[in-house]
Amino acid sequence: MNRRNRNNAALLAAGLALVPCAFAGGLPATQLAAIHVDETLDPDTLAQADAASAGVVSSEQIAQRPLSRPAEVLEVVPGLIATQHSGDGKANQYFLRGFNLDHGTDLSTAIDDVPNNLRTHGHGQGYNDLNGLIPELIDSIEYRKGPYYADDGDFSSAGAVRIRYKDRLDHDFYAISGGEHGYVRGLLAASGDSADSRWLGAVDLGAYDGPWRKPADARKASLLLRHRSGDAERGLRLTLAAYTSRWDASDQIPLRAIRQGQIDRYAQIDPDLGGDTSRQTAAARYHLPLAVGELLLNAYAAHYDLRLYSNFTYFLADQVQGDEFEQRDVRNYYGGSVKYVQKWMSGSFAHELAVGMDTRYDAIGTVGLYHTAARQRLATVREDAVDQASAGLFASWSTRWSNRFRSIAGLRYDHYHAHVDSNIAANSGSTQDQRASPKLNLVLGPWHNTELLLNAGRGFHSNDARGSTLRVSPGDPAQAAQPQRLLVATSGYELGLRSMPTPTLALAFAAWRLRIGSELVFAGDGGTTEPSYPATRHGIELSAYYRPSAHWLIDADYARAHARFDKTNPAGTQVPNAIERTASLGVQWAGTGRWSAALRGRYLGPAPLLEDGSVRSSSTTVFNARADYRLSKDFTLSLDALNLSDSRDNDITYFYESQLPGETQPVADFHLHPIEPRQFRLTLRGTF
Numbered sequence: 001m002n003r004r005n006r007n008n009a010a011l012l013a014a015g016l017a018l019v020p021c022a023f024a025g026g027l028p029a030t031q032l033a034a035i036h037v038d039e040t041l042d043p044d045t046l047a048q049a050d051a052a053s054a055g056v057v058s059s060e061q062i063a064q065r066p067l068s069r070p071a072e073v074l075e076v077v078p079g080l081i082a083t084q085h086s087g088d089g090k091a092n093q094y095f096l097r098g099f100n101l102d103h104g105t106d107l108s109t110a111i112d113d114v115p116n117n118l119r120t121h122g123h124g125q126g127y128n129d130l131n132g133l134i135p136e137l138i139d140s141i142e143y144r145k146g147p148y149y150a151d152d153g154d155f156s157s158a159g160a161v162r163i164r165y166k167d168r169l170d171h172d173f174y175a176i177s178g179g180e181h182g183y184v185r186g187l188l189a190a191s192g193d194s195a196d197s198r199w200l201g202a203v204d205l206g207a208y209d210g211p212w213r214k215p216a217d218a219r220k221a222s223l224l225l226r227h228r229s230g231d232a233e234r235g236l237r238l239t240l241a242a243y244t245s246r247w248d249a250s251d252q253i254p255l256r257a258i259r260q261g262q263i264d265r266y267a268q269i270d271p272d273l274g275g276d277t278s279r280q281t282a283a284a285r286y287h288l289p290l291a292v293g294e295l296l297l298n299a300y301a302a303h304y305d306l307r308l309y310s311n312f313t314y315f316l317a318d319q320v321q322g323d324e325f326e327q328r329d330v331r332n333y334y335g336g337s338v339k340y341v342q343k344w345m346s347g348s349f350a351h352e353l354a355v356g357m358d359t360r361y362d363a364i365g366t367v368g369l370y371h372t373a374a375r376q377r378l379a380t381v382r383e384d385a386v387d388q389a390s391a392g393l394f395a396s397w398s399t400r401w402s403n404r405f406r407s408i409a410g411l412r413y414d415h416y417h418a419h420v421d422s423n424i425a426a427n428s429g430s431t432q433d434q435r436a437s438p439k440l441n442l443v444l445g446p447w448h449n450t451e452l453l454l455n456a457g458r459g460f461h462s463n464d465a466r467g468s469t470l471r472v473s474p475g476d477p478a479q480a481a482q483p484q485r486l487l488v489a490t491s492g493y494e495l496g497l498r499s500m501p502t503p504t505l506a507l508a509f510a511a512w513r514l515r516i517g518s519e520l521v522f523a524g525d526g527g528t529t530e531p532s533y534p535a536t537r538h539g540i541e542l543s544a545y546y547r548p549s550a551h552w553l554i555d556a557d558y559a560r561a562h563a564r565f566d567k568t569n570p571a572g573t574q575v576p577n578a579i580e581r582t583a584s585l586g587v588q589w590a591g592t593g594r595w596s597a598a599l600r601g602r603y604l605g606p607a608p609l610l611e612d613g614s615v616r617s618s619s620t621t622v623f624n625a626r627a628d629y630r631l632s633k634d635f636t637l638s639l640d641a642l643n644l645s646d647s648r649d650n651d652i653t654y655f656y657e658s659q660l661p662g663e664t665q666p667v668a669d670f671h672l673h674p675i676e677p678r679q680f681r682l683t684l685r686g687t688f
Contacts, residue, residue: 050408050441051455052496052510053145053541062138064588064598066624066640070133074161077143078543079559079582081604083651085673087249087274088208088218090308091129093652095604097145097514098537098561099158100577104128106461108155111163112239114283114300117155120386120465122329122367123308126155132222132243132279134204137189139166146492146512147459148439150394150410153358157459157490157514167228168198171687179681182209197229211676212250213267220245234288246276251310254658255670265674269660270324272374275308293342301334309375316659316666321373328368335360350400359391380423382474388418388465404447410439416486418465424477429469433486435460449500456493463488489517506545513538535575537563551592556585565611572611581605594630599623609655620649622675638683646678
């Protein structure tokens with residue numbers, strides 16, 4: 001660790017020492033809004049969450065976070081880190097509980113009940129692009145970790161996040177932002193209501209060049225329209241959302257090229273990388289009383305398009321044209337859910353039964369991989385059309401046996417079917433799989449505002465359907481390939497403690513373990529299956545939320561994870577890119593006058609980059625800050641300082657072989673994507 005890294009780590013450690021223990025990104029309970037009304041936390045919210053690692057974060061907390069990218073809003077989840085290894089239009093890289101989640105595998109994300117993860121995706125399974133989010137409109141973020149919940153299905157073994165937008169605004173507003181490196185953003189949002197309905201509309205436009213030697217020329221637009229009618233007993237909500245983006249990318253670069261003076265940290269090897277993407281979504285949600293319970297209906301339809309150009313190995317496979325490739329994904333996907341909830345008393349016992357079903361169908365017209373040069377196709381590696389459908393049944397039964405004991409037992413059953421029509425006939429075919437997943441959660445307490453929680457369950461994640469029908473290698477049809485199962489089982493358990501020792505402090509501790517049956521994945525970058533092995537992860541999480549006065553909010557968290565393959569892996573037992581430690585600290589101050597401010601720091605610890613542990617990444621520490629000045633009742637000026645300490649750490653680091661122009665042999669080397677240098681962004685927000 002160099003001197004700058006040591007100083008940054010020491011600064012973060014000093015900040016953590018200001019509070020009695022590590023703190024969480026949000027109060028570990030499912031109701032949080034009350035803490036922004038009173039100076040104390042509400043002890044009644046303690047009994048709402050079923051696990052110490054679950055919680056909800058309110059819009060007030062989210063609004064005070066300085067963000068360099070929209071997906072960083074997920075860092076309100078304790079222990080979750082969102083980074084980037086490419087251009088601003090590509091989905092972020094996520095880390096949680098000892099997983100390098102790539103672009104979303106094992107981290108399910110839904111926006112207003114519409115799943116955002118894309119299965120059998122051109123770039124990566126569970127691809128989770130959140131660049132179209134409008135953070136200012138988020139009402140709450142609910143997070144869960146572990147396979148303990150019956151209504152969480154695919155991709156949720158490490159964690160599940162549910163983002164909910166607001167139905168109305170306190171004030172209509174606009175925001176105009178500008179900053180270094182060509183950063184420009186404009187946001188306009190308005191809402192209205194009548195006797196039994198309300199509407200909301202917003203448009204978000206942005207442009208950014210970045211610090212890169214070849215400007216990113218990133219351009220994006222997001223649109224949100226929604227209408228809600230009815231009341232708390234019976235109501236309908238309709239939502240239309242659209243997002244489009246294009247960008248040039250600075251992908252990860254080899255360390256040797258920097259050391260040899262060929263490029264600097266903000267340059268590219270291949271200048272033709274980047275892409276464009278779009279998504280349009282229509283969704284409806286209806287709730288109504290039924291018998292003695294409540295019925296919830298949800299339906300959605302979406303169109304998605306991606307064209308992505310990448311080059312990670314430069315001239316390793318093709319010394320003349322280079323290794324650039326295009327990934328294409330064009331699809332429509334549809335789905336919905338129905339859920340019935342009923343509550344009743346049986347003597348002194350309180351019961352709640354929830355039963356439901358969710359279903360989804362992806363009609364993927366084109367999911368392809370092509371060898372390219374300067375964004376021109378040279379050859380087709382593989383091109384497929386895929387139809388993939390799933391249905392899941394779930395039920396959970398919650399019983400409060402006494403004032404100090406409740407249980408939640410659940411069961412989920414999923415069935416998946418896929419048909420692949422490949423340009424390589426041998427890789428066409430149909431496949432299906434199913435999985436039953438029992439769940440059990442026990443909550444003991446509270447005693448002196450303290451609860452003990454026990455959670456256990458089985459879950460799964462789906463594999464790319466193309467891998468389940470794979471028979472020959474796309475790069476060499478004479479070479480046989482081994483198909484993979486469509487569903488991979490996971491199992492986990494957790495022991496948690498949640499406490500409110502004082503009216504202004506909430507603490508949580510979780511010790512967890514998660515096993516995944518196989519980390520075998522279909523690699524969209526190569527069009528084939530990458531071998532891997534079963535793995536087990538375990539760790540601890542410490543979190544809390546502290547409000548010392550009406551004007552101060554302090555949150556932080558610390559997480560440690562240990563990830564290992566089974567000993568059957570001949571290359572070694574360590575899981576590459578499995579981050580071992582994360583920590584974050586947030587301090588928010590709401591002044592009595594016109595000023596308010598926030599400071600956030602996050603630490604991403606080192607990780608093995610090879611299975612034998614012989615090569616490791618360095619840690620990364622970043623601080624962001626915000627200062628707000630209320631010019632008048634209707635106008636506020638905000639200054640964001642991103643990477644406040646001007647850290648020269650890396651957003652992400654890999655280790656693999658590549659070949660540069662002029663090199664006669666492949667070279668195993670670090671490949672990194674640097675954190676962007678310190679920059680300032682100014683925002684004027686006005687209400688009307």
